[in-house]
Amino acid sequence: MRAFVTGGTGFIGANLVRLLLVEGYQVRVLVRPHSNLRNLWGLDVEIVRGDLNDENLFKLMVGCEVLFHVAAHYSLWQKDRHQLYQNNVLGTRNVLESAHLAGIARIVYTSSVAAIGVGKKGESVDETYQSPAHQLVGYYKKSKYWAEQEALKAVQRGQDIVIVNPSTPIGAFDLKPTPTGDIILRFLRRKMPAYVNTGLNLIDVRDVAWGHLLALEKGRTGERYILGHQNTSLKTLLTELA
Numbered sequence: 001m002r003a004f005v006t007g008g009t010g011f012i013g014a015n016l017v018r019l020l021l022v023e024g025y026q027v028r029v030l031v032r033p034h035s036n037l038r039n040l041w042g043l044d045v046e047i048v049r050g051d052l053n054d055e056n057l058f059k060l061m062v063g064c065e066v067l068f069h070v071a072a073h074y075s076l077w078q079k080d081r082h083q084l085y086q087n088n089v090l091g092t093r094n095v096l097e098s099a100h101l102a103g104i105a106r107i108v109y110t111s112s113v114a115a116i117g118v119g120k121k122g123e124s125v126d127e128t129y130q131s132p133a134h135q136l137v138g139y140y141k142k143s144k145y146w147a148e149q150e151a152l153k154a155v156q157r158g159q160d161i162v163i164v165n166p167s168t169p170i171g172a173f174d175l176k177p178t179p180t181g182d183i184i185l186r187f188l189r190r191k192m193p194a195y196v197n198t199g200l201n202l203i204d205v206r207d208v209a210w211g212h213l214l215a216l217e218k219g220r221t222g223e224r225y226i227l228g229h230q231n232t233s234l235k236t237l238l239t240e241l242a
Contacts, residue, residue, distance in 0.1 A: 002026040004064035004104065006052065006095060007071030011181075012110065012166065014039035014173040015209040016068060021045070023213065028064055030057075030071070039173050052091030061102035068212055069095050070110040072147075074140060074178075081139040088143035089150060096154040096161070107161040108215045109151045113201070113226060115144035116165060127165070127224050148224070155222040162219035164211055167228035171205035183234075187241055195234055202237070203229035 003020050007013035008029035020027050021044060028046040031037065040047065048060045052071060061067065073080070073087035092109070099107055117131020136142050151161050174181040180200070186192045211227035219225060 001066060002028060002064045003066045003068060004028050004030070004061050004099075005068045005070060006030045007069075007110070008045070009035045009037060009039050010070065011174045011176070011178055012169060012205060012208055012212075013068075013070040015171070015205045016070060016212050017043060017045060019206070019209040019213060020068075028060075030060065036175065039175060052087055053094050057094060058098035058101035061098055061104060064102065065105050066216060067095075067099045067104045067107045068110070068216075069099075069107065070212075072110070072112075072144070076138055076140055076179075078139060081143075084139050084143040085146075088140075089146045092147040093150045096150060096159060100154070100157075100159055105160060106216060107151075107159065108212050108219070109148075109161055109163050110212070111148050111151075111163050111165045111224065112141075112144045113165045113167045113228065114141040115148050116226070117141075117145075127226055152222065160221050162215045162221065163224035164215050164219075165224055165226045166208045166211070167201035167203055167226065169203050169205035169208045173205070184241060187238055192238075195238060197233070197235070199231065199233045200237075201228045201231050203227060 003025045005013060005017055005027060008017045009031055017027055028048060030050055031047055032051060033049050050057055050060055073084055075084060116129060117136055119125040119129060133142060133145050136145055148163060151163055155161050168180050170180055208227050215225055
């Protein structure tokens with residue numbers, strides 16, 4: 001089976017591409033013209049160049065049976081709100097429409113637990129919970145929420161889409177690195193003079209990749225699945241690293 005992957009040069013995408021290859025998939029990866037391809041070096045993948053918002057993106061997808069839409073713009077800066085909307089919301093809309101035109105049978109869309117929001121203090125929530133959009137803090141979280149709405153609208157139009165919501169992955173191929181990877185590196189390099197009393201949910205990025213594949217194979221159309229593992233405090237994480 002041939003899989004089309006967006007975001008394959010990124011952290012989650014690089015691990016997903018490797019898993020798909022091990023599991024016998026043929027993989028076609030969408031990369032931007034000036035992307036850093038280091039995470040794909042030496043892999044037997046087909047690389048096509050384009051952008052999430054390209055009009056003719058569907059032409060690059062023809063011949064693939066499944067799509068993993070992993071790519072997203074990640075930023076916590078308010079100045080990037082327009083780029084977040086353009087890539088995460090409009091980009092997702094265009095990717096899904098392109099997949100429909102290309103005849104792709106099944107799609108896994110990578111959202112985030114950020115799109116779900118948080119419950120009352122001390123309350124654990126699951127996939128059925130949803131904070132009102134206006135209560136989601138920051139433009140990134142809002143953009144992931146509205147991107148999920150694009151996926152759900154596509155489901156209503158007849159597309160077969162499953163949504164996955166990773167928590168905080170850690171592991172290999174975190175080149176940029178992610179904010180969590182940056183915390184780990186700064187701590188290990190003795191460049192963190194203080195830390196915030198906060199908590200997070202950690203998951204091995206390889207398990208996130210498996211969660212994508214299981215969502216493809218077993219997920220229910222229109223449903224979303226949290227891909228998480230261990231709730232922990234930042235202090236506990238730093239103690240483990242120490």
